[in-house]
Every structure is written in C-alpha cells, then in structure tokens.
Amino acid sequence: MCMSKYSRFLFSASLIVAIGFPPLQAQLLEEIIVTARKRDESLQDTPASVQAFTAGMIDSIGISSMRDYANLIPNFFLVETQASAFTFVNIRGVTQFRNTDPSVAIVVDGVLSTSPVSMSQELFDVQQIEVLKGPQGALYGRNSLGGAINITTKRPGDEVEGFVRAGVGNGSAGKVQAGISGPLVEDSLYGRVALSYRDSDG
Numbered sequence: 001m002c003m004s005k006y007s008r009f010l011f012s013a014s015l016i017v018a019i020g021f022p023p024l025q026a027q028l029l030e031e032i033i034v035t036a037r038k039r040d041e042s043l044q045d046t047p048a049s050v051q052a053f054t055a056g057m058i059d060s061i062g063i064s065s066m067r068d069y070a071n072l073i074p075n076f077f078l079v080e081t082q083a084s085a086f087t088f089v090n091i092r093g094v095t096q097f098r099n100t101d102p103s104v105a106i107v108v109d110g111v112l113s114t115s116p117v118s119m120s121q122e123l124f125d126v127q128q129i130e131v132l133k134g135p136q137g138a139l140y141g142r143n144s145l146g147g148a149i150n151i152t153t154k155r156p157g158d159e160v161e162g163f164v165r166a167g168v169g170n171g172s173a174g175k176v177q178a179g180i181s182g183p184l185v186e187d188s189l190y191g192r193v194a195l196s197y198r199d200s201d202g
Contacts, residue, residue, distance in 0.1 A: 005089065034052050035150065036130050038139055049133040050132055053130075055127050055128065060146075063123060063129070065118060065122055066087075066123075076133075077090040086116065087119035089104045094147075103119055104148065105141070105142070105144035105148040124194065125192075127152045127153060128152045131150075132149075154179075157181060162181065164177070170199055
C-alpha cells in the first residue's frame with residue numbers, strides 16, 4: 001500500500017519603517033481597537049456588527065484556524081468538506097456554492113484574497129481577527145456579500161522577542177512554529193519573521 005506524504009510550509013514576514021512607537025499602557029479593562037471601517041476606532045463605538053478576537057483571546061482560546069472561532073460567533077457557520085479548497089462560510093444565511101467565488105471576503109493585512117483556500121488557511125503569529133457581518137462591498141469590494149474577515153498579523157516592535165512552538169499528533173504528524181522580531185535599525189527600522197511547518201505521512 002502506497003502512502004502519499006503531505007506537508008505544508010507557511011512563511012510570514014513583515015517589515016515596517018517608523019519613527020517610534022509609544023509604550024503600551026496597562027489598563028484594567030482593555031479597549032479593543034478595530035479597523036473594520038478602514039480606520040482605527042473603538043469596538044464599542046463602531047456602528048457595525050463586528051466580532052473581534054485580540055491576541056490575548058487568540059492565545060487563550062487556542063485559535064489556529066477558522067474552525068476554532070467559527071462556533072463562537074452568532075450567525076456564523078463553517079462547513080468543511082474533504083478538500084481544503086471547498087470550505088464554505090455562511091454568515092447570516094448568505095453562503096457559497098461549490099465552484100463559485102466565496103461570499104465572505106478574507107483580508108490579511110489589507111490584502112484581499114479571492115481564493116476559497118483562504119477559508120482553511122492556518123493562522124499563526126496573528127495579532128487580531130475581526131469578523132464583519134452583512135454586505136461589505138463598499139469597503140472590501142468583491143466577494144463580501146455575506147461579510148468580511150479582517151486578519152492582522154503581529155507587527156515588529158522596538159524590543160527583541162521571539163517564540164518557538166512544537167507539537168506532535170497521531171501517526172507521524174508534527175508541527176513546528178517559530179518567530180523572531182526586533183529592531184534592525186534603532187528607532188527607525190523594524191522587522192519580524194514567522195515560520196510554520198507541518199508534516200504528516202498518509
């Protein structure tokens with residue numbers, strides 16, 4: 001019996017130029033800032049139906065894919081099939097049919113993805129996830145009749161930091177994730193690189 005080998009390799013990198021960042025202030029009640037309407041505003045003051053997951057929520061819940069937060073959002077349903085390219089999202093009854101464009105826009109760091117594979121992509125090194133319900137064509141263009149999912153990856157900062165995660169599963173399954181961030185030129189140039197590798201036999 002011949003077993004095919006499956007592996008996935010994901011790479012994420014970001015580079016920004018800035019004069020400097022103000023220090024974050026610790027608060028008893030964290031204010032969630034969203035960019036659902038292409039501007040920074042408080043989630044509480046946003047006149048739109050938005051469900052946001054911050055970096056702390058993502059870590060505590062253990063979100064690594066869309067299926068991990070789909071059940072936490074009202075009127076949001078995820079239907080997965082045997083193929084990763086046929087994962088369907090239903091928001092407020094607006095769904096997608098096989099071999100058609102998605103009805104929900106997936107936006108990663110401001111870049112729109114029109115591929116259905118985006119629905120099943122692995123999420124790692126993510127700062128925030130925002131789910132907008134209802135038509136979003138005015139802001140996000142095509143494939144946003146049902147809504148939009150705005151994903152923001154973590155940004156580099158002025159301090160050196162990094163992480164390494166590893167895990168094993170049944171059979172020969174295994175996964176390794178790592179990342180490092182810090183200043184390349186003090187007070188002006190920052191960089192961040194993140195890596196995810198997953199492999200399993202059969």
